[in-house]
Structures are given as C-alpha cells and as structure tokens.
Amino acid sequence: MTAEFVRDAAMTAAVLGFFAMGWFGWAQEDPPKRRKKWLVSGSVLATLVLVAAGLLSWTIWNTGTALDRDTSVLFGQVDGLLSVRPPVSDRVTATLGYYADELAELGGLQHGR
Template identity: 40%
Template sequence: MAEARGQSRRDLGITALVLGFFAAAWFGWSGGGAPDGWQPFLTVGSVVGLAVAVAGAVVGFRSRTATTLSQDRAASRRYGIIVGIEFAAIALGGIVLGVAGAAEYVAAWVCLVVGVHFFPLAPVLRDPLLVPLGALVCAAAVVATVVGLTTGVAASFVAGLGAGVLLLVYSSAALVRGLRS
C-alpha cells in the first residue's frame, strides 16, 4: 500500500516521527491560553504525540534498506526550499503581528503557514493526503482567528488544539501504514 503511493516504510515512519512531535508541540502551545479544565486533555495529546513520534522513529530507522525520499537530491532540495520559505514567512508574520500589537494571533499565523506549506510538500513527499491535511490546518487557523476576535477564547488555544489534533491523527495514520507495509 505505501509503496504504491511512492512512500516507503521508512518515509512513513519519519512522517510519524516529525508530525507526531509537532502534534505534541501544538498541544503544548495551546495550553497557554486553554480554558479551565482543558489542560489534562492537552497533556494527554502531547504525550500521545510523543509516543507516536518515538514509534515512528523506531519504524523509520529500523527500515534502513527501504528506499526513501531523502535519497532523491532534487526532492531534498525542494523540501529544503519549501521549509526555508515556511520559516521565513513565520518569522516575518510573527514580527509584523508583534509590532502591530497583535501577538496573540501569532499561533494562528503559524498554523496558517504550516497548513499552506503542506500543499507544495505533497508532490515532493509523494503524499497526496498532505493536500487535505493542509486545507484542514488552514481552516483551523481561520477558525482560531475568528474565535479569538469574537469570543474570550484565546486564538492560540484554538490553533494549538486544531493543529495538534490534525497532526496527531495524520501521524498516527502514517505510523499504522508504515507498520503494515
């Protein structure tokens, strides 16, 4: 199944590692603005994300003989360019929001940029499922902004919860696909 989509067991393990780690980070970020009673759920999300990341590392690094996208120089270069642009956009937007006195929306901005970066990564990583993931992460950023502007709920909580759940589900699915391949 994984090979038909162009992804090796190693690729899927590394996907679970990276996105599981970032799921945990997003749950952590959401904790700063979490409403009362949410912290235990966010902690569980972080712990599960880290467990998926560790399991992904085991699957990925135990599959040394599998072909991997990291062996493709052109794909590695495109990946680096996309991630470099992502970091630059995050930094620039964060600075602008900070200077404008809207630092409480930095998490929503980061969430939006992360979502957008999945679109060009989908063909590079040979994973078309990154496109709907990107759309959903972008939607989480929009919802976080609207909620932050119209209610007393922190945008960082909504962005962190949304991105955390989406990345956790996606990383878990990658892990399962990697285990089955």
C-alpha cells in the first residue's frame, strides 16, 4: 500500500493496532499453553503499533488528508447511516458495493476490478 497522505496511513495503523490489541487480549482468555506466548506477543506488538502510529499521527496532524471538507461530510453521513441500524446498514453496504463503479465515476475516481 502506498499512501498519498501519511497522516491517513498512521491513523489506519493506530485503529488496526487498537482492534488487534483487543482481539489478541480476547484470545488469551483460555488458550492452549503452547499458544499463550504467541498471543501475548501479538498483544504487545499491537500495543506498540497503536502507540507508535498514534504518536506519529498526533505529531503530523496538521498535514494533508484525503478527507477534505466535501468528503468529510459525505463520510460522516454514510458512517452515521451505517451506525444507525444494522438492517439499514446492510442494505446500504450492499447497494454501495453493487454500484461501486458508478459511484467511482460519479466522484471522478477510477475503480478497477
């Protein structure tokens, strides 16, 4: 992956590190003994990724991002709709996936398969 905006890549890494930390922690509830050290290592690594990416994104917060004013508003509206009710979000996600090419053309983006 190449990111045009480092801040976006750093925030993505921070979010993924946060969730990985949770997943590895959850998996440590009652694992086989031979897997415990790998799960602890995963938790530690995820925590390091979260902290490093969070600090990086904090230090470069005023740099560019892919979310300009127009896309931020649209992103917020779609995200809000997807968070309202799962049945609604399932239909919206399916519709957006079905019409991805048309939406990409509408937004002036190239969407390849």
